[in-house]
Amino acid sequence: MLVETTIHDQAWGQKGYKGMQEIQEEYGVDIYYKEGIQSYQKTAEAVEELVSKGVNVIFGHSHVYGNHFRKLHKNYPDVEFVYFNGQYTAENVTSLNFSAHAMGFFGGMVAGEMTKSNKIGLIAVYEWQPEVEGFYEGVMHQNPDAEVQISFVNDWSDTEKAKSIYTKMKNQGADVFYPTGDLFNVPLINLIQEDQNAAIGYVSDQSNVAEHTVLTSTVQKVDVVYKLAMERLMKDELPEEPVYFDFQDGAISMGEYSPEVPEKFITQMNQEVDRYIETGRLPNE
Template sequence: MLKSPNNCYTIDYRRVHRKSIPLHERRNMKKISLLVALVAILLVTIFFYSRPQHRLTTIGFLFPDSMYDQTWGTEGYKGMLEIAQSYETAFFYEQNINTNEEIKTAVKRMADRNVQVLYGQGMEFSDAFNEVAAKYPDIHFVVFNGESKADNVTIINIDAYTMGYFGGMTAAHHSKTGHIGVIGSFKSQPEIEGFKDGAIFENKNIKLHEYYVKTFSYDSRGTDIAENFIKNKKVDVLFPAGDGINADIMSYARDHDTNVIGFISDQSNYGPQVLMSTQVKIPAAYVKVAKLYEEGNLKGGRLNWGIKENLVGVGKLSRRMDNQFTTQLKKDLAHYKETNLLPSGETPPAEHDAYRQD
């Protein structure tokens, strides 16, 4: 005990406590403290390595034309916003970048902004991205369609052929005149090839009328071509499969109550004359790429995606569609998702087969 200045006695509990605990118990307590510290370190380590390996802070987008075209560009724009909101990233974009020199200059500007993932909205970016990839190793380049020749260039290949196939079936089934029309950018588009194959499968006597404007950019001829098809060629279902002509033709079809197959996005908002859409879910694909990057799993090469990843679809089906056909279409879609077999019993052509095993 200790004597205080006022002659009162106090007890030093610290001394009593230390002396009252046996030596072996104090050793055990030290072991327990050490064990707790090791567990804490282990938990911190697990937490650190479970975090994203590549924190995504800045993304960039390059568009060959306007991102307000209501189809390809607009869907890319939506994808950019979804990534920015989901990952709280800064984002930069440029429009009307469509020559190799413009692309390379734009890439340098993006590099100066410390962009980590740069999306090129279309295969026209493929060559330029491959050429400059080695010069910008800190940027991962992403392109829809094209070819990858570098470890930091990823190509997204979406199964557009199959959605075109189901669109062709739908158009042929619902045509009363036996004449359907395709107005596209280029004949080689996979959704157009699928559309024609699906239409012929559904009705081998269907008459297909085609016109290609040979550009993805805006083209004012769309409505004139559509009107000519309808008035002079008996076409009663249209497939406007071009970025630069789609919006005008969709508006024309709405105003003249002509049935159409939507393109790229779910275009059911135009009205019941949109029987279905050959939907490519570009925003979801871009978000999926961002997730792979953060996980440290985004590699160079080709990503083949489609219905199994829920990245393509047919949009909202119109009430104008035949009920029996609608029921069968849903079954055919489910069967394709499970087996990779089209209603014809065949797989898509090799060059368009997203799930082909080489």
């Protein structure tokens, strides 16, 4: 597995490594990971090194590896390249994608219900993240009077920029925040806790970071997707087209709810999620 940042981020990287460990346990294979692989040059060097060790399945744990694998996959026809969040595929390149719009919507519903100031801050990384639009729609569905402030960090790990954005939003009155990055999520939740505001966790169930602060989390079960992908690969069933995973696949879920969230509303949320799993329809549809 190639990782842009680190497997110790308590979020995306850590979940990917857990998936690798489960593959190791399930199939009895050797696993390797390399951190800080961001440029094409580093990716090419890492792939060459891993292949020399006998590796024949390489997971690129980010959308950036789509372009990297596009350039080099033909040099390694016996290697299966798998990466996240992209549209490029080939005979030995597969793209795994989370259908994250719905999870963002449900996170937005919780934020819209729980805000006291009717001002909510969304601190995302890129505009293309499906959860961004979903979150906005969820807030508006639950609380049409709310205002959603949206800013983009443009870096999964730029904690200082994320903190700066948070401070600006906080000073403008926002009291519920949805940070959707990697390395900056937990530091932001700690700040949000200090300021007695509230947060929606991301990727992992982050209620363990601050139980009363984290209202709930939008959980992407990367480890589940890795195992599903490996199962299909072993059966030669990975298609030459992007593959999508959602609540219905057990790949996405809502995390634990904070004691601050009313039981009646939690019951409503559970019913709406169950309805989406059954029908594929969001509450605004």
